[in-house]
Amino acid sequence: MTDAPSSPAADPWWKGAVIYQIYPRSFADSNGDGVGDLVGITRHLDYVAALGVDGIWLSPFFTSPMADFGYDVADYEDVDPIFGTLADFDALIARAHALGLKVVIDQVYAHTSDQHAWFADSRADRTNPRADWYVWADAKPEGSPPNNWQSVFGGAAWTWDARRRQYYMHNFLKEQPQLNVHLEAVQSALCDTARFWLDRGVDGFRLDAINFAMHDPALADNPPAPDDGTPRTRPFDFQLHVHNQGHADIPRFLERLRAVLDTYPGERFTVAEVGGADSDREMKLFTRGDDRLNSAYGFELLYTPALTPRAVADAIGRWPGHAGEGWPSWAFENHDVPRAPTRWSDAADHDAFVRMKMLLLLCLRGNAFLYYGEELGLPQVTIAYEDLQDPEAIANWPLTLSRDGARTPMPWRADERYAGFSTAKPWLPVGHDHPALAVDRQEGDEHSLLHLTRHLLHIRKDSVALTRGDLRVVEASDTILAIERTAPGERLLCVFNMRREPTHWAPADAERWRIAERVNQVGDWTFGGFGACIAEAD
Known part of the structure; x- marks a missing residue:
């Protein structure tokens, strides 16, 4: 038995919302350095608002050495100079709100950059006030790492630090040391970070890799994963990740974070990114009731090898709408996976496929995330090895379609150099077939995917059945x-x-x-x- 849909007036703004993800490095460059920035985003918010979406999600723009392109945060409460200033962010918020757009930003709570001041303190010695803010452990008697945990990006999840004469843990790059979110002081610091951005007017957070936020303090070895025939390109794939992620105390931290958001007026939105073999259980756990997160999305449809009726039915069937269940969110594309037209269709089927895919996404029960350029039908870009930026793609070359190929510059004007993204050579190349799909070309074609997307978004917004039914x-x-x-x-x-x-x-x-x-x-x-x-x- 499902809950009856509530009336539109009683629902929070985010329930059934369509949110447009912007990858700041690649959306629009305002100062000619080849990298997108906050001013560039602000100048194009009219275009985003005209799509008919409800809000935007900004991938990280915080101070960072960019080892993982902003997901290695060196200062949670400032803007990296490559993207602009806090004043630029305030202007973006003001313009978005004037256009009726909500603003959701990433929060990365599982780890920081190794350049963060917290880590500098923590690694200095074993007795300072932040000594336990990260996950440290002694070597085994013969000097090897404390256990068998593996990093997502390859190799052991432990790096030796000579200052403390201990290993520190990192689920991702060695430049991304793991925060000890079990510690109340760390939780308090992260909640203060949330307050900083809420005070500046953000309307919600996407919590990056939140199921990685806590580990098993006993540091037990992970068991081997059964061989199901799936190709394994990383040591990470050989384990069941039952001890380095998904700890039972994560929901308590999420309740504490939710309590912070609930002190602010209006409806603030929280959505978890949850990947891994146990993602379905974790998504339900993190969104259960009214005191945790509002929504979650996983990778069932992002990673499925083919977009089929049964794959979609299986994914949506896991969110039947039972009482107390959280609200789902769906994405077919984002910055971590190859563009959907290339993953799921042949070039000859491109135009028909992307039109069907857009309608499908907007008919699902839950929130919909549109990735920048998805409304144009952009295919994946093949990036030459010498142009790769993505550390995962470099490490796994040539066995993966790199994340770089989904992060290339937005094509605004077909006949301009670099498709109107910048006046300088962009940080990643413009796809050779992207100018033909540029915004100005599609604006002039009433049968384009861009026009269809606007039309379908209008239909969805006017339908209670599609948004909340x-x-x-x-x-x-x-x-x-x-x-x-x-x-x-x-x-x-x-x-x-x-x-x-x-x-x-x-x-x-x-x-x-x-x-x-x-x-x-x-x-x-x-x-x-x-x-x-x-x-x-x-």
Whole structure:
């Protein structure tokens, strides 16, 4: 039994919202240094608002040596000079709010940069006030690391530090030492960080890799992962990560953080990024009830090898809407995975596929995250080895499609050098096929994906069934996904042919339905390749 949708007036702004992710390095360069910045973002907020989204999510722009491009934070409460100043951020907030856009920013609470002042203090000796703010451990008698934990980016999750004559832990790069979030003082410092940005007017946080925030203090070895036939490119893949992440005390910290947000007026939004084999349980745990996070998203649909009806039905079926359950969020693209058209379709199917995919994302129950350029249908860019910036891609070359290929510059104007992103050579190359998909080209084509995206966002915003209604899977075959979205006084049937071959499918009560919106070729319940529709109950 699912909860009945509440009335729109009673719902917080974020419930059913569409949020546009901006990767600051790659969105717009205002000062000609080849790197995007906050002023560049502010100058293009009118474009974002015109899409019809509810808010923006900014990937990290904090002070950082950029070992992991901002996810290694050296100062939680300042802007890295490459992106601008705190005054630039304040101007961005003001302009976004004037346009009716909410602003969500990343918070990275599992680790900092090794250049952070906290880590400088912690590594100085074993007795200073911040000595235990990070995860330190003695070597084994023969000098090896304390246990078998492995880093996501390759190699042991431990690095020797001669100052303390101990190992420090890092789930990611060695330049990203693990915070000891078990410690109340660390939690207090992180809550103070949240207050700093809330005081500046942000409307919420995306919590990066939050299931990595706490470890097993006993430092027990992780057990080996069973071999399921999936290719393993990293030592990390050979383990079940039951001790280096997902600790049972994480929800208590999230409750403490939520209490901070609840002291601010209005509805502040929190969404967790949760990856890994146990992500479904952890997402539910982190969002349970009214005193933890509002929402969470995992990687089921980001990492699925093919976008199929059954894959989507399985993912959405894990969020049935039971009482006390959190609210889901969905993304098909972000800064950590290759662009969806390249992952899931052939070049010949690109145009039809991206149109179907956009309608599908906006018909799911939950929040939708749109990644910058997704509204243009940008494909993945192939980055030559010598141009790679991403440390994971460099370490795993050539076995992974690099994250760099999804982080390339936004193409604004087709006929300008560097597609209007910058007047200087960008930090990553512009995709050779991206200028043809540039904003100015699509603005001039009423049949473009950009125009369709605006139209579909308008439809979604006007529909209680699509934004906050119940969802029921009607069909999930090899070809067809059909879902019903309902709210008091509104009943919609959303049907997607998720293959290139035409097909016929009709609901059992077809006479009761009227097709109201079509994407690609859709006739009388006959669907061309990647054809999709929304039907209304008569």
